[in-house]
Amino acid sequence: MPQAAELPGEPGIRDRIRQDIIRGELAPGAKITEAALAARYGSSRVPVREALRTLAAEGxxxxxxxxxxxxxxLDPGEAGDLFDVREAVESATARRAAERAARQAAAGIPDPDWWEARRRLGETLAAGDAAAAEGRLEVLPELNLGFHRGIAELAGSASLQALLAQLAGKIEWLYASDVGFRGRDSWSEHRPILAAVDAGGAVEAEARMRAHIQGSKQSFLSRFAA
Structure with a gap:
């Protein structure tokens, strides 16, 4: 049966190309053509053309x-800027998530939405712990993004979640490029961040998230300096 044609702008092809770039299956600097990508993904050239326009805008x-x-x-200067933006946004999400936990504890009334988000975040952490222990580092970038999105969800701020969503693809790309160097160490820093959030320690949660992102920035940029 012939494959249904994808509509222009449909996210499937765009997301698949982006993921292959993030995973390194489409290597940095590699020349790509509409014809080759259409053949690779079993698509017509029209959605590939639209996808490339979007991905060019995304960098x-x-x-x-x-x-x-x-x-x-991955340009080190642009990466440094991205880490700085992440530090500002994500330290705020960690602080807000902890403040929300503290308010909930003080009121003595559980927030069902908070606890459902917390349950999913716990599952993400458990999956990442298992992957790190088993050496399946290739799955950590996606789980890492899931962790950071989960903290933003606990914060309950639509604005912070929207900002993080705009950075999501580049965050995953940076993490994937560094996962062989700092993957396990970076992942191990997530549980202390979440512990501070659970305890309602806004200052500690913010500080731990800030240090976490600064460590990732230093690791990434030091490879270029070397």
């Missing part, structure tokens, strides 16, 4: 007139 693809498209390289 995953570089497209130049008459030169075609290439997978973007």
């Amino acid at each position: 995953f693809v570089e497209s130049r007139p008459y030169a075609g498209s290439r997978v973007a390289r």
